[in-house]
Amino acid sequence: MKREPKPTLKTLALETGLAVTTVSRALKGAPEIAKGTRDRVQRAAKAIGYVPDRAAQRLRTGRTNVISFLLEPHDEMLSFGTMMIAGIMESLENTSFHLVVTPQFEKSDPLGTVDNIIRNRLADGVIFCRTTPLDIRVRMLLEADYPFICHGRTELATPHPFVDFDNFEFALDAATRLARQGCKKLALLNARQPFTFSQHLMHGFMTAVRESGVSHVLPENVSIDSAPEAVRDTAMTCIREQGVDGFVCAGESSAMAVIAAVSDCGLRVNEDIGMVAKQTTPLFGQIRPQIDTIYEDLTAAGRQLGTLLLRRIEGAPVSELQRLEHGEHRYRD
Amino acid sequence: MKREPKPTLKTLALETGLAVTTVSRALKGAPEIAKGTRDRVQRAAKAIGYVPDRAAQRLRTGRTNVISFLLEPHDEMLSFGTMMIAGIMESLENTSFHLVVTPQFEKSDPLGTVDNIIRNRLADGVIFCRTTPLDIRVRMLLEADYPFICHGRTELATPHPFVDFDNFEFALDAATRLARQGCKKLALLNARQPFTFSQHLMHGFMTAVRESGVSHVLPENVSIDSAPEAVRDTAMTCIREQGVDGFVCAGESSAMAVIAAVSDCGLRVNEDIGMVAKQTTPLFGQIRPQIDTIYEDLTAAGRQLGTLLLRRIEGAPVSELQRLEHGEHRYRD
DNA sequence: TTGCAAATCTGAAACGTTACAAATATGGTA
DNA sequence: TACCATATTTGTAACGTTTCAGATTTGCAA
Known part of the structure; x- marks a missing residue:
């Protein structure tokens, strides 16, 4: 596999004669970097097509830029997954988030799947469906104070983000x-x-x-x-x-x-x-x-799920992150 | 978000009294580590539930442990996506690979999507569908010598991995x-x-x-x-x-x-x-x-796509990575 | 001219892993 | 006992980023 070396902050630093630190801060528009420098760096970055390395960012900051969607692959409604995914994708467009689809075979314990995500910080947020009244996944995620949103409601006392259909x-x-x-x-x-x-x-x-x-x-x-x-x-x-x-x-x-x-x-x-x-x-x-x-518009539901989850990750209060959608009658007459 | 510190190689090193390097190699069963040490380390790892950090591995090795599936979210066949994904997931089970679903809106240039993956090494391999005779994605990936497999064939001279239905x-x-x-x-x-x-x-x-x-x-x-x-x-x-x-x-x-x-x-x-x-x-x-x-069994196709792509990533020759599947008659009589 | 605060910029360290070269221990032979 | 080859383990550096504390520069008042 051919690999011409990817531009990094170091490349940009060399190119502009600045320090790596300065370049880093300039790129995220930090106010203590002189306006002129910021522009210069950003132009240089654009020119050589610099994109920050996700792995390095993730290692350093702990942020994964990943949303994990738990999918039961053998769901009764085959179109369900695709429509949800389409909606989630739309909500993630123009963000730096990637969508990872994580299998959740129903018999295999959901516990393991979610626990794995939490313990290894595999995602910044989790989306799942087929919620049960005392959903174990919800309980675990609440317990860990880990951002998530589910399609469907629970009967748990602690409020949590959800999108549901009436x-x-x-x-x-x-x-x-x-x-x-x-x-x-x-x-x-x-x-x-x-x-x-x-x-x-x-x-x-x-x-x-x-x-x-x-x-x-x-x-x-x-x-x-x-x-x-x-x-x-x-x-x-x-x-x-x-x-x-x-x-x-x-x-x-x-x-x-x-x-x-x-x-x-x-x-x-x-x-x-x-x-x-x-x-x-x-x-x-x-x-x-x-x-x-x-x-029931599942793509819209997916879009909502994604959007609200992003808000949750940014720290929005739960009370703003609950939606109940209504059906649209399509009667023959 | 509560975070009790995740066990790392360092944790294990402290615990076992060995050096980080030794622990690392012991975990991957390197032959130059004494059998006893290997076992000891592996047992310790199991005990404290150590899992290697994906970001660190990726940063260090360049391997992403990610398969990227290019999905047209508004596909005519809604079930298509889910069935494919189900199959791909099955093939990825028990591997360290994660499945990232990457949107590929048909109008938005497929070029950008694929180029982005290649240039920023966003995945170790790419899967996509709806292949055209002179598919630009295939050409780019071949050119970059980047592992991929597609559902459908092309008319390009260079052979490449594919799974197709007859x-x-x-x-x-x-x-x-x-x-x-x-x-x-x-x-x-x-x-x-x-x-x-x-x-x-x-x-x-x-x-x-x-x-x-x-x-x-x-x-x-x-x-x-x-x-x-x-x-x-x-x-x-x-x-x-x-x-x-x-x-x-x-x-x-x-x-x-x-x-x-x-x-x-x-x-x-x-x-x-x-x-x-x-x-x-x-x-x-x-x-x-x-x-x-x-x-046409699309889940089986997805499974094939995943399996063959993994083989491709491991370096198998293209000639072994081409499949033509046949339909199963379901006639009324 | 000096001094000092504000404005900019910089260096070093760290995230967790692996690769490499080098160090130490072990065992056997001369 | 001394020495060497082999077996096993170790320290250091690096991947690309961000953070923190600190260094330098600038402008301006005294």
């Missing part, structure tokens, strides 16, 4: 709409138990059920993380054996499975069986028959 | 199948021109068309990157005005758009209009009506 509202609106459409028995295809947002979904769903007086079913063996085949089978059982005529789907994947189930039952979506699903990709608007959806 | 074969098989099913006029929903694999697709498609004597259409205003609405409109035009009765879809998103188009024309997929699509997510198996697909 899943209560989503499920409430969705179920209410189905009831208004005349559905008599609703099913909720929920997220997996451990995640906080599954409780929000459930709560919203049950509130609507109660308010509108319809009956309901909560399939237990299956979640939006389950294999689509399993979801489809469960949905068919709901339809055939339990008289369900309306589904609230918390994910696109399970929505497709429900559509498949309806079709495989010889019934028609919307006509015979009502559906409202959460939509997170534009793609889903092309599904036929079209269904009512409520849109 | 899109020629895919399009050939898909079109042939449609012709056998009795379709008379086929359309190819291709990738965008600039990418090498669009030529492979075209070539495979045309070969099948020629061999089976059917007629064909190559919609030009639209690609698998286009908005689904545009694809759908084009597909409807194909069906209504050009008599197309079979589609080869190079992507899931456009496949859904075609299904929508067929449905919106009041026709039935498979019965009236034949389709074969490339499938890259399990989700797509739930689409109704079911359609014939050929499966």
Whole structure:
């Protein structure tokens, strides 16, 4: 690998006849460096294309200029990761931060992953998703006073930065709409138990059920993380054996499975069986028959997560770093 | 942020009564360190949870222990990124490498991104996708003799590592199948021109068309990157005005758009209009009506990319670092 | 002219690691 | 016992940056 020596502060010092220290300070615009010198150094730096060495900076200052994003690679929603990442990247543009994606296989203890980051100062801040009510990662990071932000809320007493989607509202609106459409028995295809947002979904769903007086079913063996085949089978059982005529789907994947189930039952979506699903990709608007959806913008969420985390790193108070986003109705009519 | 001082080589040296140098070499199992000493040091390291400081190593050795993955965040196939990343991560497990995702907005010059990586040695190796026949990134990296691997091939004279999917074969098989099913006029929903694999697709498609004597259409205003609405409109035009009765879809998103188009024309997929699509997510198996697909395993591709790149970094010859993967037929019968 | 504060600039040390040359210990042979 | 080769360990320097304390220069009042 060819390597013409990279320009360093020393190069610049030689070039300008100044001391390394002076060059360093001039580049970051320190006020005790004469204006003329500052300009001269900065011009020289631009000219030879100087960029500070991250490793050296990191070694010296302890700042890594890295944001670590914990990703469960086999997430049910494949597009989830990319959209989040796209958003985070946008928020990091024009900063010196790099985005490191750290695998967090669910079975392998999240503890180890986070502990590793904390103890070896692998990042200046951490972002993660799929938050649980008593999330161990949140507890560890709070304990270490390490900057982080998560997608989803916890039930912990200590407030912490988060970005969440209002899943209560989503499920409430969705179920209410189905009831208004005349559905008599609703099913909720929920997220997996451990995640906080599954409780929000459930709560919203049950509130609507109660308010509108319809009956309901909560399939237990299956979640939006389950294999689509399993979801489809469960949905068919709901339809055939339990008289369900309306589904609230918390994910696109399970929505497709429900559509498949309806079709495989010889019934028609919307006509015979009502559906409202959460939509997170534009793609889903092309599904036929079209269904009512409520849109969650994950790229925007990623952008928020990144932006707020940067603020957190700069020391902003937690109270300014909490966001609850709302869904956008995309109903057919 | 609480910081109990991280154990370093010095800590270990004090603890064991050895010199820092000795500790360093003992930890990497250098043969000139007495067996007993090595064991002692390694045990001590384990005990206090010593992990070498990445910044210091990087500064000293020039090795970054970083793989940079160039990602176009607004890719047409949202799941693409996550699946690739999942694969790359798997290949990096149990190595000291971290995965840095570097944004590569298509309009913003890829030149800058790659040049930055090369000049500032931001990574030990680079992975990217959406390769073009005369890909500028490939040329720059070859020129700099910088380790990299790409998803897709080029037409450059210098051989280089790659992992590609046999899109020629895919399009050939898909079109042939449609012709056998009795379709008379086929359309190819291709990738965008600039990418090498669009030529492979075209070539495979045309070969099948020629061999089976059917007629064909190559919609030009639209690609698998286009908005689904545009694809759908084009597909409807194909069906209504050009008599197309079979589609080869190079992507899931456009496949859904075609299904929508067929449905919106009041026709039935498979019965009236034949389709074969490339499938890259399990989700797509739930689409109704079911359609014939050929499966491309992107996670496996990511795994390959990572593994081969690591070999490249270790100096393996290019000839061992080229792979062409084949699709897996998922036909309905 | 002298003195002194303010304005600029500089040198040395340190972050944690590895490479190199050199020092010491060990064992065996003359 | 003296000596040398081998085995093992050590000290120093360097990677590129920032920080700290200190050095030099400048301008101006006395």
